Amino acid sequence: MKRAVPVHILSGFLGSGKTTLLSQAIDYYKLSGRKPAVLMNELGDVNLDGMLVEDGVPMTEMLSGCICCTIRGDLGLELRDLIRDNDPDVIFVECTGAANPIEILEGVTDASLLTELELKSVITVIDAAHLLAQKNGKGKTFRLMQDQVRCATQLILNKIDLIEPGRLAELESEIRELNPAAPMTATVRCQVDMAMFDAIERSAGTAEVPSRAGGAERHDCGHEHGEACSHPSHEHDHENGHEVHSHHSHDHVMVYTHYFSGPIDSEAFEELVGRLPEEVYRAKGILRFSDTASLFLFQYAYREMDFVKIAPKEAVPNVAVFIGEHFSKDRLAAELKALEQKD
Numbered sequence: 001m002k003r004a005v006p007v008h009i010l011s012g013f014l015g016s017g018k019t020t021l022l023s024q025a026i027d028y029y030k031l032s033g034r035k036p037a038v039l040m041n042e043l044g045d046v047n048l049d050g051m052l053v054e055d056g057v058p059m060t061e062m063l064s065g066c067i068c069c070t071i072r073g074d075l076g077l078e079l080r081d082l083i084r085d086n087d088p089d090v091i092f093v094e095c096t097g098a099a100n101p102i103e104i105l106e107g108v109t110d111a112s113l114l115t116e117l118e119l120k121s122v123i124t125v126i127d128a129a130h131l132l133a134q135k136n137g138k139g140k141t142f143r144l145m146q147d148q149v150r151c152a153t154q155l156i157l158n159k160i161d162l163i164e165p166g167r168l169a170e171l172e173s174e175i176r177e178l179n180p181a182a183p184m185t186a187t188v189r190c191q192v193d194m195a196m197f198d199a200i201e202r203s204a205g206t207a208e209v210p211s212r213a214g215g216a217e218r219h220d221c222g223h224e225h226g227e228a229c230s231h232p233s234h235e236h237d238h239e240n241g242h243e244v245h246s247h248h249s250h251d252h253v254m255v256y257t258h259y260f261s262g263p264i265d266s267e268a269f270e271e272l273v274g275r276l277p278e279e280v281y282r283a284k285g286i287l288r289f290s291d292t293a294s295l296f297l298f299q300y301a302y303r304e305m306d307f308v309k310i311a312p313k314e315a316v317p318n319v320a321v322f323i324g325e326h327f328s329k330d331r332l333a334a335e336l337k338a339l340e341q342k343d
């Protein structure tokens with residue numbers, strides 16, 4: 001009889017490196033002749049990270065909401081269908097960076113009632129530079145990052161190329177205070193020994209999430225849930241991008257999705273991104289520029305911009321998604337619209 005399908009949850013704040021880790025994990029499983037599948041959750045209504053996942057990897061997308069609240073109820077069904085239709089050897093669940101992993105963890109556990117799967121790990125990727133910048137903060141972002149660290153069974157302290165080497169030990173000891181048990185690796189571009197997954201899967205039983213993250217003290221790991229998840233404050237305004245309203249710990253996160261009517265000037269776009277307010281901490285997009293024939297996947301995380309040439313096999317929209325807190329969507333929309341008119 002086939003064993004229960006192992007599931008790994010990839011958690012971590014927006015832009016920390018979850019997709020970077022996922023791509024390497026997929027390559028690792030494929031190289032050893034195993035079949036990985038992916039369930040991806042994005043706040044925006046287009047799956048841009050999915051563009052980075054190789055063709056031929058079964059993938060289910062849960063868009064336009066945070067997996068841990070608005071669409072958690074569907075998670076079990078999606079996992080069941082993914083297994084039934086594709087018979088994978090492993091499943092990676094990549095959450096939105098605004099998600100609280102304890103909720104997803106419970107969703108995956110619920111799903112094991114519908115199909116044979118076993119949660120094997122909650123891997124939290126931490127953006128070292130962002131965590132340092134947030135240090136001693138009292139904001140919701142910092143609290144959510146702490147929750148994500150607490151809930152992890154594996155920790156990857158990523159982007160250490162962006163911090164001074166002397167600060168690494170300080171960060172590590174702070175993380176250790178939140179989560180003393182999970183093995184931690186400091187990385188650049190999430191380069192960890194992928195054999196880690198085999199070791200995790202060989203170990204018997206389901207992932208043991210640190211006790212502080214569960215049970216009676218669940219609020220330590222975010223928020224209470226249950227009936228509150230159908231709270232009427234989960235409203236979306238799809239016409240003007242949407243704001244993720246909720247009572248949850250990530251209720252401050254806003255999303256604006258902009259569909260461009262045509263190609264735009266690359267320099268004007270870079271200039272706009274260069275002066276985005278601090279409150280916009282993450283952006284992604286697929287962009288057609290008027291001054292080059294190539295199509296680009298655009299990434300922006302905490303003031304770092306990246307453009308990667310892509311050649312998708314199917315038609316893709318011309319779109320940019322902006323994620324942050326309390327920024328003016330109207331102003332941003334007007335500025336993006338102005339780029340369309342320049343051309």
Ligand SMILES: Nc1nc2c(ncn2[C@@H]2O[C@H](COP(=O)(O)OP(=O)(O)OP(=O)(O)O)[C@@H](O)[C@H]2O)c(=O)[nH]1
Binds near residue numbers: 015097158159188282
């Ligand atoms: N300098 C630096 N950049 C990195 C590192 N790891 C990832 N990046 C870049 O950071 C950006 C975000 O990485 P992703 O892997 O997409 O992050 P994510 O956690 O999946 O992002 P969300 O899906 O928005 O939550 C990309 O432009 C990556 O190339 C790193 O160690 N150092």
